[in-house]
Amino acid sequence: MPVSHHSHSGQFCKHASGTLEEIVLEAIRQGFVVYGLTEHVPRYRLQDRYPEEENTSLHELEAQFDAFVEEAHRLKNHYALCITLLVGAETEFITPDDLSALTSLLERHNGKIQFLIGSVHHVNGIPIDFDQPTFERARESLKIGAYMAKGKTATEALLDRYLDAQYELLTLLRPEIIGHLDLCRLYNPELDFRDFPEVQEKLKRNISYACRYGALFEFNAAAFRKGWSTAYPGKDVVELVLNFGGRFTISDDSHGPHAVGLNYNKLHRYLRDIGIEELWYLSKDTQTELGREKRCLKPVKLIGDWWSHGFWENRDVS
DSSP states (O other): OOEEOOBOOTTTOTTSOSOHHHHHHHHHHHTOSEEEEEEEOOOOSGGGSOGGGTTOOHHHHHHHHHHHHHHHHHHHHHTTTTOEEEEEEEOOOSSHHHHHHHHHHHHHTTTTOOEEEEOOOEETTEESSSOHHHHHHHHHTTSSSHHHHTTOOHHHHHHHHHHHHHHHHHHHHOOSEEOSTTGGGTTOTTOOGGGSHHHHHHHHHHHHHHHHHTOEEEEETHHHHTTOSSOBSOHHHHHHHHHTTOEEEEEOOBSSGGGTTTTHHHHHHHHHHTTOOOOEEEEEOTTOOBTTBOOOEEEEEOOSOGGGSGGGTTSOOO
C-alpha cells in the first residue's frame, strides 16, 4: 500500500528534521504513489509553544504555517509526474480558541488545504505526547476538582477529557482522517478501555460519529518507534472501529526523511495479523464538502489485495 497521509519536516516543524522537499524525494525513491504533506497548525498562546519554539513568536508560527502551505503546493505541482502529493493540516485543540482560530485559518487557505488530520495532543492544556514526565503532569493536574468529586481516577479523567476534546473537534471540523485515535494511552499501551465503562462509551461515541460522516482512521506507524508492539490504534480499538463499519488508511507520521516509510514492514505484519482486508486512501473530489470549508478529497478503496502490492516487495514483511 504505497500511501501515507501524515508527515512533518524540520523546515516547518522544529521537532522534525530535513526539508519538505527531502521528504518528497525520499517518498518518491521508496515508491510511494500518494503522500500527504501535513503540518501542525499554529498555536495561539505563548505558553502552548514547545521548548524548541521558545524563541519563536506567535506571529512567526503563523507565518511558518503559511510558508508550509505555499511550499507544499510548489512541490505538489513540481513533482506531479512522479507522485501524487496531498496538502493537509494536522489539528491542535488546547483551548476553544484553537478551534475558532483554525476556522479562520481554513478560510484564509480555502482551496489550498485539501484535508485535515483530526488530532488531539493536549489534555488540560498540557501536552500528552512530548515526553512521559509531561504526560504525567497532565494526568496529575486532574487529581483535583470535579473529576475527583465524581470518584474518578486521574487516569480516567485524562481519558475522559481527551475523548471529549476529540469529539468536539470531530463535530466542528469533520476531519477526513482521524489521527492516532488512542494517543491518550501513549505511555500505557496495555491500558484497556473496557476497564473504564464511561470512557469506553465515549470512545464508541467518537468512532460512531466519525464513521457516520465518512472519515478514515489512520493506522499510524509512529507507535512502533514510541515502543508499542502495534500501530495506533491498538487491537481493541480497531475492533470497535470495524464493528461500526469504519474504514482505515495508513500513515508513517514521519518527522524527517529518515522516517519516511519507517516501520511499514511492522505495520504490514500488524495489519495482516489482525485481519485487515481493506485499506483506503484520499483522492481528489471537487464535490466533497466537509465541515464549514470546502475541501476536495474523498476516500477511495484500494483495488485488489493491499498486502500483495509490489510496494512491499523490498520490505521485510515476513
